[in-house]
Each structure stands twice: as structure tokens, then as C-alpha cells.
Amino acid sequence: MVIIKTGTLKAYAEKYPDAKEALKKLELVVRTSDWANFNQLKETFNSVDYYGNGLYIFNIMGNRYRLIVRIIFKTRTVFIRFFGTHTEYDKVDISTL
DSSP: OEEEOHHHHHHHHHHSGGGHHHHHHHHHHHHTOOOOSHHHHHHHOTTOEEEETTEEEEEETTTTEEEEEEEEGGGTEEEEEEEEEHHHHHTOOGGGO
């Protein structure tokens, strides 16, 4: 899979240093994966949820953080939309991402 805006992941890692290793690991797994659909994604990340409109929500570090991405399986593309604490996530209007 191709991640759009990996610099955004690096910026999040700087803002949340305790999540740096988890984000690096996630990036590596995503880059080396070739998911064709949500079921395959779910096999890799059991805790991922589908929101709708191509948006997927990942629990990071035992749900301490949330990552929202848009995945277009046909083009093998992952767009980073949001990363933050669970509290910050609660304030996000996902429908605007």
C-alpha cells in the first residue's frame, strides 16, 4: 500500500513522542501490505473499524490514540486524515474528513 503524506505521520510522532514507535510499526505494516478489501485489512489489524465513505479508524497503543485514514483499495492508497488522543478524536467530526 502507498501512504500519502508520510510527513504527516512523522509530524504526529514528534507531537506525540510516546506513539512514535507504534506509528513506525504501523507505517511499515501498511507499506508492506496489499489489501484488496476490508476483510484483509481486518486480518492484519483486528481492532480497525470501518466508518463509511472509505474511512477507517485504528486504535493505537491500546486505544490511547486514534488514527483515521481513507483507504482506496483499488489504487492501494492510504490517506492519513487524523491522529490524536482518544479525547481529541472525540471532538472530531469524522464526516468532514
